[in-house]
Amino acid sequence: MTTIVIEIFLIAILAGIVGSILGLGGGIIVTPALTLLFGVDINHAIGASIISVIATSSGSAVAYLRDRITNLRVGMFLEIATTVGAITGAFVGALIAPRVLFFIFALLLLYSAYSMIKKGKEEVPEGVRLHPVAKKLGLQGEYYDKAIGKSVAYNIDRVYEGFGVMYGAGVVSGLLGIGSGSFKVMAMDVFMKMPLKVSTATSNFMMGVTAAASAGIYLLRGDIIPTISAPVALGVLVGATVGSRIMQRLKSKTIRKLFIPVMIYIACQMIYQGWRG
Numbered sequence: 001m002t003t004i005v006i007e008i009f010l011i012a013i014l015a016g017i018v019g020s021i022l023g024l025g026g027g028i029i030v031t032p033a034l035t036l037l038f039g040v041d042i043n044h045a046i047g048a049s050i051i052s053v054i055a056t057s058s059g060s061a062v063a064y065l066r067d068r069i070t071n072l073r074v075g076m077f078l079e080i081a082t083t084v085g086a087i088t089g090a091f092v093g094a095l096i097a098p099r100v101l102f103f104i105f106a107l108l109l110l111y112s113a114y115s116m117i118k119k120g121k122e123e124v125p126e127g128v129r130l131h132p133v134a135k136k137l138g139l140q141g142e143y144y145d146k147a148i149g150k151s152v153a154y155n156i157d158r159v160y161e162g163f164g165v166m167y168g169a170g171v172v173s174g175l176l177g178i179g180s181g182s183f184k185v186m187a188m189d190v191f192m193k194m195p196l197k198v199s200t201a202t203s204n205f206m207m208g209v210t211a212a213a214s215a216g217i218y219l220l221r222g223d224i225i226p227t228i229s230a231p232v233a234l235g236v237l238v239g240a241t242v243g244s245r246i247m248q249r250l251k252s253k254t255i256r257k258l259f260i261p262v263m264i265y266i267a268c269q270m271i272y273q274g275w276r277g
Contacts, residue, residue: 004038009231011037015052016239020060021247022259023200024181025207026052026236028266040228047223050211052236057208059240060247064201067248069143074156074194075202077137078166078187079209082180085170086210101172102274105183108165109267112186113260121253123148128193130155143198147251154195162192181207182266185259196252196259204240 011033015026027049034045064070130140134156142153169183181203188199218224247255 005227005231008034008038008228009235012052012232012235013239013242015232016056016059016236016241017243017246018239019052019056019181019236020204020240020243021200021250021255022181022262023185023203023207024262025049025204025211026056026232026239028181028262030232030236034228034232043221043223044225044228047218047221047225048229048232050215050218051224051229051233053207053211054215055233055236056240057204057211059237060201060204060244061208063241063244063248064204067144067146068141069197069201069248070205071139071141071194071198071202072205073137073139073141074188074192075206075209077139078163078184079206081163081166082170082184082206082210085167085172087170088167089171099274102270105168105172106267106270106274108168109182109186109263109270112190113263113267115190116256116260116263119256123252124152124195125154125193128155128157131157131159133159141198143195145195145197146248152195154198155193157193158191162187165191182263186263196255197247200247200255200259 012026012030015029015033018024018029019026030052031042031045031049034040034048035042040048061070065072124145134140139156139159140154142151144150145152165183165187169180169187172180172183184203184206185196185199188194188202189196194202215224
């Protein structure tokens with residue numbers, strides 16, 4: 001048992017590093033690792049995954065907030081769309097065929113991956129206009145990029161499109177019970193034209209808020225097992241702390257190269273699930 005706990009802890013460290021860098025939380029690694037490698041029940045694995053997301057957010061939040069990479073205004077603004085979408089998904093579950101949503105969002109992810117590939121070596125977005133809504137809400141920001149050694153001021157564009165994608169991501173999350181970190185990054189990076197580092201940092205913050213709100217439900221269901229969730233939380237917390245430091249030293253084009261295959265993988269998984277459904 002001790003050996004298994006140590007192995008889970010080590011995998012959780014990796015999950016925390018990857019989740020912190022890409023803004024996806026640790027669930028993308030934690031859930032399949034627990035179910036496939038350790039034979040953990042899927043419901044207990046999802047419960048541990050929720051804890052891993054909170055730990056990822058907590059571990060990276062200090063560094064990202066201190067260096068003003070996380071855009072709190074954008075995060076809270078988009079949380080409205082995600083929350084309303086999740087509520088919608090819970091209510092209309094019987095009216096919408098899940099396979100249709102799988103296909104729609106798989107295509108959206110593939111489009112976003114293509115858009116990221118087109119950006120190529122672009123380090124920060126250039127020539128982005130400030131959307132009137134973003135100006136009114138003060139969503140634009142500035143941060144110091146340690147990789148290129150200068151301050152980066154950025155505008156926010158296509159607010160409605162980004163809000164719409166986040167609403168849709170919330171519907172999918174509420175309807176299908178899946179995470180939406182990839183959609184959060186996509187909405188901010190591809191549609192709202194925010195710097196990728198700001199998108200991933202803000203995504204981490206948002207997922208922590210969402211996961212914390214739903215963790216109580218999983219706890220009441222008995223899906224959070226201490227012997228599994230404790231090493232996951234500790235490992236992810238360590239990994240996220242390390243990952244936040246690594247991310248700030250990476251160039252955006254490097255993060256994009258890591259993010260694109262993950263998006264394609266998730267899109268393929270959604271197509272497969274839709275095909276099976």
